[in-house]
Amino acid sequence: MNHFINQLPKAELHIHIEGSLEPELMFKIAQRNGLTLPFASIDEIKSAYQFENLQSFLDIYYASADVLRTAEDFYDLTWGYLEKIATQNVRHTEIFFDPQTHTDRGVEFATVIKGIDQALQDGKSQLGISSHLILCFLRHLSAESAMKTLENAIAYKDKIIAVGLDSSELGHPPSKFQAVFERARNQGFLTVAHAGEEGPASYIWEAINLLKVSRIDHGVRCIEDETLVEFLAQSRIPLTVCPLSNVKLCVFKTMQEHTLKKLLDRGLCITINSDDPAYFGGYLTENFQAIQEGLGLTNLELYQLAKNSFEASFLSPIEKEKFYQELDSFMAQYPSQ
Numbered sequence: 001m002n003h004f005i006n007q008l009p010k011a012e013l014h015i016h017i018e019g020s021l022e023p024e025l026m027f028k029i030a031q032r033n034g035l036t037l038p039f040a041s042i043d044e045i046k047s048a049y050q051f052e053n054l055q056s057f058l059d060i061y062y063a064s065a066d067v068l069r070t071a072e073d074f075y076d077l078t079w080g081y082l083e084k085i086a087t088q089n090v091r092h093t094e095i096f097f098d099p100q101t102h103t104d105r106g107v108e109f110a111t112v113i114k115g116i117d118q119a120l121q122d123g124k125s126q127l128g129i130s131s132h133l134i135l136c137f138l139r140h141l142s143a144e145s146a147m148k149t150l151e152n153a154i155a156y157k158d159k160i161i162a163v164g165l166d167s168s169e170l171g172h173p174p175s176k177f178q179a180v181f182e183r184a185r186n187q188g189f190l191t192v193a194h195a196g197e198e199g200p201a202s203y204i205w206e207a208i209n210l211l212k213v214s215r216i217d218h219g220v221r222c223i224e225d226e227t228l229v230e231f232l233a234q235s236r237i238p239l240t241v242c243p244l245s246n247v248k249l250c251v252f253k254t255m256q257e258h259t260l261k262k263l264l265d266r267g268l269c270i271t272i273n274s275d276d277p278a279y280f281g282g283y284l285t286e287n288f289q290a291i292q293e294g295l296g297l298t299n300l301e302l303y304q305l306a307k308n309s310f311e312a313s314f315l316s317p318i319e320k321e322k323f324y325q326e327l328d329s330f331m332a333q334y335p336s337q
């Protein structure tokens, strides 16, 4: 393992907590809840993780989330993720959760929040990892369903910093959720959205202009629109890029073809993230390592990506400054190349 990458202080801004459900924990929770999985072994589960696009992944991801029923399940899921990233010096994380995946199966919104929130509090006190929680609406469902979910979330405003948009992108543009996001902003939530993962650059413009997002999740297809690339560079609206996810879901055929270095060189606020680490072959360290190997990034470029992760976070200016200083003292021990 690359010691520099693992020990680099970093933040994660794009992680679906349901996507951190490792096969071992899936089996344990299924057993606890008296459920039978459609897989006979952990190896069988892992060999099913071959995807040709986003939808082929989402089908398995939603089916697997069905084991999650109780607050204890959501606690164990979140705690497992936090324990893992503690070993990778991830100092701050902003976690997505998909309430509709659970409420549509009869699991209460309150149950989901209770388990995740308790683990995040323990993550702060026991592991020193700070965090924020982001509620994602499933874009393949209706705007009415999203609005109902938002109404449920208002009671938990103190625990949820932002709302986002995920799931099947093509055919579900950000404009579909304009009214939902407007109400969310009026209620004090920040906004983010997945855009330009499989969908066109025009979806990124819609997310910025109609949903008023603070960050774009993925956003890699911005490269098809030169005016957009210039706008993103000048505004520093961050992209939360997920390299291993992009290769696993065939957005890029190989890591060598990933465009994140080109975008970084153009001055965009690119950050590195794991998306669904249990499905795509790794957490934050593995993602950094894969781009370092695939794109030949220098220590200085890796440092810039880590710095961007704090800049792009929803931390306060004082908290950001503290992490910049921590990063600079870390960097002083290493050569830049």
Ligand code: ADE
Residues within 6 Å of the ligand: 016, 019, 054, 061, 166, 167, 168, 194, 197, 245, 275, 276
């Ligand atoms: N939900 C979980 N992972 C996702 C991804 N990569 N894109 C859209 N929705 C998701």
Ligand code: ZN
Residues within 6 Å of the ligand: 014, 016, 166, 194, 217, 275
């Ligand atoms: Zn995602």
